[in-house]
Amino acid sequence: MTEGFVFIVGAGPGDPDLITVKGLKAIQSADVLLYDRLAAKELIQHTRKQCEKIYVGKQPGGHRTTQEEIHELLLSKARQGKIVTRLKGGDPMIFGRGAEEAHALSSAGVRYEIIPGISSGSAVPTAVGIPLTFRGISQSVTFVTGHAQDERLEPNWRALAQATDTLVIYMGVAKSESITTQLSEGGLSTLTPAAIIQWGTTEKQKTVITTLGDLPEAIQTDEIQAPAIIIIGQVVSCAVTRDSIAEKAFDHQASL
Structure with missing residues (x-):
């Protein structure tokens, strides 16, 4: 039997055109495609006709494929000698659990390759014209998750307030x-x-400019739901896209 192989691929932030060339080739060569909720559905159309497509997404408040089930699918399909492409939103190694899947494959002796993707944390702010660094204003950026499975691993937000x-x-x-x-x-x-960007780089993109103090109210008023990226810092006032969003940012900067 032919030895199987797994590609762990980052699909990018949402816009299907933002996947890497190498990632697209992995989709096109797949015998089996395991894809997440946040992977652009247009990318699935690039699979071969005979490719087996399996949805393994985690819907908030709905269906959830467990990580253990995903590991078992990857292993079982690869052991059948198939080329398996695991398509994950953003970059698989940034809050994407790609390392967990790679460890499972490595422990079982299954060959694999990790193909980077553009993370939503950097791509989404850029797409709306918000720089994450700006000379004289921001020399550091911290990427952090607001969702910790274990409360003991919750970020130290008080420390982060002064650390970046x-x-x-x-x-x-x-x-x-x-x-x-x-x-x-x-x-x-x-x-x-502060800025909140929902479904960044997609047709459903929605951006709200606010302040740290008004952030929770803005999320509620504008009915922001996941997936969304939150940016907090003076860089929000340095937006470079001259549209209504940027004008709000510059107006806010002028009022400080």
Whole structure:
């Protein structure tokens, strides 16, 4: 039997055109495609006609394929001698559990390759014209998850308030009130500019410009839901796209 192989591929932030050439080739060569909820559905159309397509997404409040089930699928299909492409939103190694899947494959002796993707944490702010660094304003960026499975691993938000110039928060919508409170208690001004971008780089993209203090209310008022990226820092006031979003950012900067 032919030895199987697994590609762990980052699909990018949402826009199907933002996948890498190498990632697209892995999709086109797959015998089996395991794909997530956040992987652009247009990418699935690039599979071969005979490719077996298996949805393994985790829907908030709905169907969830466990990580253990995903590992078992990867192993069983690869052991059948198939080329398996595991398509994950963003970059598989940034809050994507790609390392867990790679460890499972390595432990079982299954060959694999990890193909990087463009992470939503950097791509989504760029898509709306918000720089994460800006000379004289932001020399540091911290990427952090707002969703920890174990409360003991919850980020130290009070420490982060003083540890970085720009915060980029993945999966932070549900805990925005707690995050805001702790950042404020850590010394970060409630007037610090903030942005929330829902479904970034897609047709459903929605951007809200606000401040740290008004962040939870803005999320509720504008009915922001996951997936969304939150950016907190003075860089929000440095937006370079001259549209209504950027004008709000510059107006806010002028009022500080």
